Amino acid sequence: MTASVLVLNAGSSSIKFGLFETSGTEPDLLCKGLLDEHETKPRLVARSPSGETMFETQREASDADGGHLFADVLAFVEDRFGDHRLRAVGHRIVHGGPDYSGPVELTEEVYAKLAALTPLAPLHQPRCLAPVHPIRTIKPELTQIACFDTAFHHTMAPPANRFAIPKRYEAQGLRRYGFHGLSFEYVAVRLAVIAPELAARRVVIAHLGNGASLCALRDGRSVDTTMGLTPLDGLVMGTRCGTIDPGVLLYLLQHEKMSAEDLEHLLYHESGLLGVSGLSADMRTLLASSEASAREAVDLFTFRAAQEIAVMANTLGGLDGIVFTGGIGEHAKEIRKGIGERLAWLGVRIDATANGEGRESIGAPDSSVALFVIPTNEEIMIARHCAELLRKGGRL
Numbered sequence: 001m002t003a004s005v006l007v008l009n010a011g012s013s014s015i016k017f018g019l020f021e022t023s024g025t026e027p028d029l030l031c032k033g034l035l036d037e038h039e040t041k042p043r044l045v046a047r048s049p050s051g052e053t054m055f056e057t058q059r060e061a062s063d064a065d066g067g068h069l070f071a072d073v074l075a076f077v078e079d080r081f082g083d084h085r086l087r088a089v090g091h092r093i094v095h096g097g098p099d100y101s102g103p104v105e106l107t108e109e110v111y112a113k114l115a116a117l118t119p120l121a122p123l124h125q126p127r128c129l130a131p132v133h134p135i136r137t138i139k140p141e142l143t144q145i146a147c148f149d150t151a152f153h154h155t156m157a158p159p160a161n162r163f164a165i166p167k168r169y170e171a172q173g174l175r176r177y178g179f180h181g182l183s184f185e186y187v188a189v190r191l192a193v194i195a196p197e198l199a200a201r202r203v204v205i206a207h208l209g210n211g212a213s214l215c216a217l218r219d220g221r222s223v224d225t226t227m228g229l230t231p232l233d234g235l236v237m238g239t240r241c242g243t244i245d246p247g248v249l250l251y252l253l254q255h256e257k258m259s260a261e262d263l264e265h266l267l268y269h270e271s272g273l274l275g276v277s278g279l280s281a282d283m284r285t286l287l288a289s290s291e292a293s294a295r296e297a298v299d300l301f302t303f304r305a306a307q308e309i310a311v312m313a314n315t316l317g318g319l320d321g322i323v324f325t326g327g328i329g330e331h332a333k334e335i336r337k338g339i340g341e342r343l344a345w346l347g348v349r350i351d352a353t354a355n356g357e358g359r360e361s362i363g364a365p366d367s368s369v370a371l372f373v374i375p376t377n378e379e380i381m382i383a384r385h386c387a388e389l390l391r392k393g394g395r396l
């Protein structure tokens, strides 16, 4: 009987899952899917690696106590892949705090520590942790593993991970952690395969999705990133503001008499592309719109992304390559073009044909910065981490 690992990737706008065969050296995808709990009727879709629908179910909203869809996934996996023994469930956990620089078994003790980090990632942490207890109830013997978005950035050192506030707060853990680490790690590893010389130099990875951040890589390791203590900092995002003058927050608290909860809601759910455009958080909608406010939102997005890439280049002391990834980075040629044009002063030249066709390498021959598009794969990165941890413990 071969072994498998089920991966759950809970992001701000979706919960993706993947089932991987883990007997070989590299996890092999058996099926993938989506658990859509944002809809009024929660929906589960499972597809084969080539994209054919294998299973689909929709529940009445009144049914959705959070456990049902996970039960459905486990039942589907057992039914269709019963010949692969399920060894573990691997979870993408957005915040690992100061303690976790690599994957760990998700015991009750670990769960409690991670749940306590919820204020530092209120949009994500509860969604990441939601499947743990329902799965434990259905399959108490099944190993569950936490893989962290923050772990890849543990190589980040002062001053890059520091805030300019009194030192006592740093001792309490108030520092820059950074996120999207599973995506950055996957892309860094893939870059080392397709362009090994570049991967050893000064590279910025732009993960542009519903959440968006940059990672400055030197020798394949994170030395700086745009997100900080929380996934609110840095770039303009779907509904998050990114970097903002802290004076704005003081003004809203003191003069608009906003409560902390209202402020949290404003910054996480009502800002970013949605707030600026007043139309949508979805880049596709904005690019297709003829409204001036949609263009303004897109313009601010590319302006801030280019600005922050220059900041990352400063940390690196120069720039040899940029890699685009995430839903927007992989698919929106207009955004790549807009960012490239703003960075022309750094020697960035995008090849219009290669960019239009969404090729892997999109730099023009005269570009002094190599330019790549690499689709991310957080799920396989989680599967690799789980397989490694299980193997170390002699459980695979």
Ligand SMILES: Nc1ncnc2c1ncn2[C@@H]1O[C@H](COP(=O)(O)OP(=O)(O)O)[C@@H](O)[C@H]1O
Pocket (backbone or CB within 6 Å): 011, 012, 013, 014, 208, 209, 210, 211, 238, 281, 282, 283, 284, 285, 287, 326, 327, 328, 331, 332, 333
């Ligand atoms: N073809 C496309 N053109 C432009 N934007 C796209 C395209 N496909 C996806 N996107 C954008 O990608 C974003 C979602 O990114 P994704 O990485 O899938 O999200 P998440 O952060 O939830 O994982 C949305 O803003 C969506 O509009």
Ligand SMILES: CC(=O)OP(=O)(O)O
Pocket (backbone or CB within 6 Å): 010, 011, 012, 013, 094, 124, 149, 179, 180, 209, 210, 211, 212, 231
């Ligand atoms: C950390 C983060 O912002 O994740 P996502 O892009 O899934 O929202």
Ligand SMILES: [Mg+2]
Pocket (backbone or CB within 6 Å): 011, 012, 209, 210, 211
């Ligand atoms: Mg994501």
